[in-house]
Amino acid sequence: MSVFMDLNILAITDKKKLQSTIETAAHLGYSTVAINYVVEPQQKKQQIPKPESVTELFEKFPIVQGKSRPIKVLNRLTVVATDASHFRPSNEYKSFDILAVYPKTEKLFHAACMTYDVDIICIAVTEKQPFHCKRSPVNGAIERGVSFEISYTAAIRDSTMKKYTIANAINLTEVCKGKNVILTSGAEVPIELRGPYDIANLGLVFGLSEGDAKAAVSTNCRAVVLHGETRATALGIIHTMKRMQPTGQEQEEESPAAKKAKVVKV
Amino acid sequence: MVRIKYRYLLCEVCVSERSGLQMLAERPIYDALRAALGKAHGAHGAALLSVGSSVTYVNAYTGVVLLRFRKAHYRLLWSALPFVTSIWSRGQKVPCFFNCVHIGGTIRTCQKFLVRYSRQQLCRMLPHCKTEAEKQEVRRAVLSCSLNKFREEEEDNDFGEDGEETEA
Numbered sequence: 001m002s003v004f005m006d007l008n009i010l011a012i013t014d015k016k017k018l019q020s021t022i023e024t025a026a027h028l029g030y031s032t033v034a035i036n037y038v039v040e041p042q043q044k045k046q047q048i049p050k051p052e053s054v055t056e057l058f059e060k061f062p063i064v065q066g067k068s069r070p071i072k073v074l075n076r077l078t079v080v081a082t083d084a085s086h087f088r089p090s091n092e093y094k095s096f097d098i099l100a101v102y103p104k105t106e107k108l109f110h111a112a113c114m115t116y117d118v119d120i121i122c123i124a125v126t127e128k129q130p131f132h133c134k135r136s137p138v139n140g141a142i143e144r145g146v147s148f149e150i151s152y153t154a155a156i157r158d159s160t161m162k163k164y165t166i167a168n169a170i171n172l173t174e175v176c177k178g179k180n181v182i183l184t185s186g187a188e189v190p191i192e193l194r195g196p197y198d199i200a201n202l203g204l205v206f207g208l209s210e211g212d213a214k215a216a217v218s219t220n221c222r223a224v225v226l227h228g229e230t231r232a233t234a235l236g237i238i239h240t241m242k243r244m245q246p247t248g249q250e251q252e253e254e255s256p257a258a259k260k261a262k263v264v265k266v
Numbered sequence: 267m268v269r270i271k272y273r274y275l276l277c278e279v280c281v282s283e284r285s286g287l288q289m290l291a292e293r294p295i296y297d298a299l300r301a302a303l304g305k306a307h308g309a310h311g312a313a314l315l316s317v318g319s320s321v322t323y324v325n326a327y328t329g330v331v332l333l334r335f336r337k338a339h340y341r342l343l344w345s346a347l348p349f350v351t352s353i354w355s356r357g358q359k360v361p362c363f364f365n366c367v368h369i370g371g372t373i374r375t376c377q378k379f380l381v382r383y384s385r386q387q388l389c390r391m392l393p394h395c396k397t398e399a400e401k402q403e404v405r406r407a408v409l410s411c412s413l414n415k416f417r418e419e420e421e422d423n424d425f426g427e428d429g430e431e432t433e434a
Contacts, residue, residue, distance in 0.1 A: 024280070028365055063390060156349060159305055191282055194348045195365035205306075205345045 002214070004196035005221035007034040007076060007098060007120070008151055008184035011049075017189065019057065024190035026062040026071040032225065034076040034098055036186070041079065041086040051075035051095055074098060074225065078122060081108050087116060098228040100149065106131035113137035113146065119228045120147050120182070123172055125154040125165045133175045142180045147224050148172055150206060151186035152199065169206035178212035182220045270318065271337040275344060276368040276376045279329040279353075282361060287329045289355040292321040295331060298353045299346070306346040314339050322373065328384070331364070332376060340369075 006025055012018055018035070025033050037049045054073045061070035076098040081087045082105065093099055100120035103109040112121050114137055121141060123129065141148070150169045154161040173181060183203060187193045194202075196217050203213025279295075281287055299321075303311035314336075323332035335343045344366070352361045367383060370376040388408045395401045 027280075063393075065390075066386065152348070156351060162306070162349070191280075191351070191361055191363060194363060195367070197366050198344070198348045198364070201341060201344050201366075202348050204341060 002218040003031040003222065004029055004217050005032040005034075005225070006030045006185050006193070006196075006217075007032075007074075007182065007221055007224060008036045008149065008186045009033050010186060010188045011035045011037045011052075012188060015057070021187060021190045021193065022057070022071065022073065023062045024193050026064050028193060028195045029065040030071070030196065031064050031067060031069070032072040032074065032221070034074040036076045036078055036100075037096070038078045038080065041081070041083075049077075051077075074228075076100060076120075078102055078120075080104070081112075084108065084111065087112075094232065097232075098224060099231065104130070106134075109133070110137045113141035113144075117231060118146060119224050119231070120149045122149045122151070123168050125151050125168065125186075126161055128164055129168045129171065133172050135175055138172075138175045142176060145180075145223065145227050147180045147182050147220055147227075148176065149182050149184055151184050152194070152202065153186040153188075153192045156192060156194075166205060173207040173212075178208045180220060180223075181206075181208060181212065181216050182224060183213075183216045184221075271371065272318070272334050273337050273340040274322065274370045274373055274376045275333040275335065275340070275347075275366050276370065276380060277331045277333060277347070277364045277366050279331055279362050280365055281329065286360040286362060288326055289358060289360050290324050290326045290329065290331070290353070291355060292324055294353045294355040295321050295324065298350050299333075302349045303343065303346040306349050307342060311342065311346060314343060319343065330380065332373065337371075 009018075009021055009025065022033055035051075035054075037051060039049065052075075054075065057073065061073070063069070064071050074097040075095070077093060077096040078100040079087050080102045084107070087101055087108075098120065099118045100122055101108075101112050101116055101118045102122035102124075103112045109121070109131060112118060138148075150165065150172070152165065155165040156162075183199050183206075185193050185199075199217050200214045203216055204210070206213075208216060279287065279290060300312060300315055303315050307314075318334070318336045320334050321331065322334045323330070325331070347364050347366065350362075350364055352359050354360075368376060368379040370379065385408060388404055392401065392404050392408075395404060
């Protein structure tokens, strides 16, 4: 079973437009989308935005094409880093489901691959990447489960950008051999979205094999979402959630004493 | 005798305004495709499009389009499809994009899929209905859409030739 995901829909202040974009994504068959907040710390006074509550966006989430479940919406933060001081783990990052970093220099790319606690590393699509992806940091990132993102909206908008996107993508996929690559839209308006099968086929242009291209829109994205969850839950060992008090008490009373002790231990 | 094999791409044209769908026609779609291919793959792409490719079917009401490519290089031609952003029709620019929903070896398999797909769309429309009359209308449409009627007629017409065109 494959579930398609699009982990990059740009956050815009116009709520109506955002809604129609997400509706289109559901119509195309994406089961999960992530609303992307971009922050550029080199511009002075830019605050990390507070993610809007997802439940406020829709009264009733649109149903995904071909499935009976409603679409799942996540929040994502992208930090554009030109200097090592721009990315520092803080509590503000914790309110986002997925954390991405867009390194502008080779040194930062190396650091992002090897040490930064992120889920996604973005690859330049609007300019020629100023550095070459080296094998050792890329392998390190794959080992840590960090993914590389190629976004295709810039390629659709402009033919020069298309050249850069394809060049940078091939540059990356040759080094990482098609592993841990995700393809996302980065769309602002519904018309910039594309269907998951079209994008899987577009992966062939980016130098991915057939299987890798399909994984880039389905299983790799799932891995990213799960990696995002592990960040919030201490490597996935501990997971805390609020539960309704009254029903919880009833259950505890019903369960036998031996079982109760076990639960406490865990 | 070996026939030349094709791949049929069943696409859905998504527009921002429904009125744009009325402008769809075979020629403008083919032109848009050729322009996108020329930009994405240059002379090679344009040359591949000119052999054996065509726009087989256009439904201006639902926005369903059937494209035919040679099987040998349909993937290359398909990879240019995401780069179509608008169609020029009757002097007007219709912003749109193609969403490929099915790939079939014959028109017949595409038709079968399309019936199933359209039926799904009707089911999706059901919760959006406002009045009871609309709901009844959609329910009736869901029950009535099947290829059975077609099939019966076909079997009457060419009895014994069944399954000749189907391809695995």
